[in-house]
Amino acid sequence: MRWCPSSVLHLLRCVRLRPCIRRGRNRLPLWVREIWAYMSVLAQSLYFNSLTDSDVVFDSVFEPLFWTVDYVTRWFGTVFVFLVVILTSSILAIAYVVLLPLVLNTYSPPWIAWHVCYGHWNLVMIAFHYYKATKTAPGYPPTEKNDSPFVAVCKKCVMPKPARTHHCGICNRCILKMDHHCPWLNNCVGHFNHRYFFSFCLFLTLGCVYCSISGRNLFIDAYNSIETNYQTPAPPYTFKDKMIHKSIIYMWVLTSTVGVALGALTLWHAVLISRGETSIERHINGKEIERMAKRGRVYKNPYSYGKLNNWKVFFGVEKKSHWVTRVLLPSGHTPHGDGLTWDVFPVKKDLIPV
Numbered sequence: 001m002r003w004c005p006s007s008v009l010h011l012l013r014c015v016r017l018r019p020c021i022r023r024g025r026n027r028l029p030l031w032v033r034e035i036w037a038y039m040s041v042l043a044q045s046l047y048f049n050s051l052t053d054s055d056v057v058f059d060s061v062f063e064p065l066f067w068t069v070d071y072v073t074r075w076f077g078t079v080f081v082f083l084v085v086i087l088t089s090s091i092l093a094i095a096y097v098v099l100l101p102l103v104l105n106t107y108s109p110p111w112i113a114w115h116v117c118y119g120h121w122n123l124v125m126i127a128f129h130y131y132k133a134t135k136t137a138p139g140y141p142p143t144e145k146n147d148s149p150f151v152a153v154c155k156k157c158v159m160p161k162p163a164r165t166h167h168c169g170i171c172n173r174c175i176l177k178m179d180h181h182c183p184w185l186n187n188c189v190g191h192f193n194h195r196y197f198f199s200f201c202l203f204l205t206l207g208c209v210y211c212s213i214s215g216r217n218l219f220i221d222a223y224n225s226i227e228t229n230y231q232t233p234a235p236p237y238t239f240k241d242k243m244i245h246k247s248i249i250y251m252w253v254l255t256s257t258v259g260v261a262l263g264a265l266t267l268w269h270a271v272l273i274s275r276g277e278t279s280i281e282r283h284i285n286g287k288e289i290e291r292m293a294k295r296g297r298v299y300k301n302p303y304s305y306g307k308l309n310n311w312k313v314f315f316g317v318e319k320k321s322h323w324v325t326r327v328l329l330p331s332g333h334t335p336h337g338d339g340l341t342w343d344v345f346p347v348k349k350d351l352i353p354v
């Protein structure tokens with residue numbers, strides 16, 4: 001069937017007229033022929049223009065699956081947040097009820113000071129960044145008419161999209177400098193909460209590593225005690241002892257597992273931040289690198305200002321003391337820029353002279 005892509009009306013006319021033209025030789029009922037014609041147009045819309053590639057076809061075929069995942073993630077967001085709070089609180093309860101008395105009774109004063117100071121600093125950093133990451137809006141493009149530059153129009157919102165903005169299917173709106181939608185935060189990670197997200201991952205990983213390293217010997221003792229329990233006829237441990245052993249094993253297994261998994265994720269995000277990319281841009285830039293390589297050219301990310309400057313921009317470090325006050329202490333400062341317009345690297349090579 002031939003049809004003109006320039007006019008939707010013409011297309012609809014084609015669909016409606018086709019059964020009339022062939023009436024003489026087609027004996028199928030009209031409604032079947034209409035559905036057939038509609039399905040053919042739908043199928044042809046997949047390879048409608050020259051820009052259509054395997055990705056578009058893949059996206060279209062798996063659209064129902066993506067929709068289901070988005071829908072489930074949206075509704076389970078609160079459950080995931082609840083899970084994070086419950087698991088973290090359980091570790092905290094074990095640390096205060098089981099570990100702290102043990103540390104106070106058996107450790108030397110310098111070690112007591114280290115555990116109390118480090119443990120509480122790490123806890124404050126985790127709680128602050130998690131709260132801020134979940135409660136801070138990632139940043140949305142303006143909905144009113146404005147003069148800010150845009151690079152595309154969102155098909156879903158039918159609104160102009162500034163550079164680095166992407167549409168989130170779960171939030172169902174466009175997000176400034178979107179990185180990804182995080183179910184553990186029940187929020188999108190974008191321009192205004194990217195730093196909180198990364199710091200939360202970093203400090204939670206540090207907390208997990210701290211717990212699994214400092215609780216390693218306790219874990220081995222607790223594990224051995226449970227092992228010997230089955231072999232000795234009269235177990236020497238009271239109910240309280242057994243509960244302590246089980247809590248230590250639970251804490252060590254959970255913190256070690258989360259430490260490894262979250263550590264890998266944090267490391268990956270650290271690589272992306274060093275390159276001045278978001279998770280989505282990593283995917284886009286990868287394709288761009290390939291496309292340019294085929295033409296014998298090298299693609300350079302326009303939002304990368306050099307490794308160190310990328311970190312300074314990310315953490316909002318404008319002077320040396322900010323490495324302490326804005327990175328190692330809780331800080332609610334807003335990120336560099338408004339998320340609508342971006343400085344590109346040829347203009348600002350030495351972005352912040354620290």
Ligand SMILES: [Zn+2]
Nearest residue numbers: 154157167174
């Ligand atoms: Zn959108």
Ligand SMILES: [Zn+2]
Nearest residue numbers: 168171181188
């Ligand atoms: Zn989202």
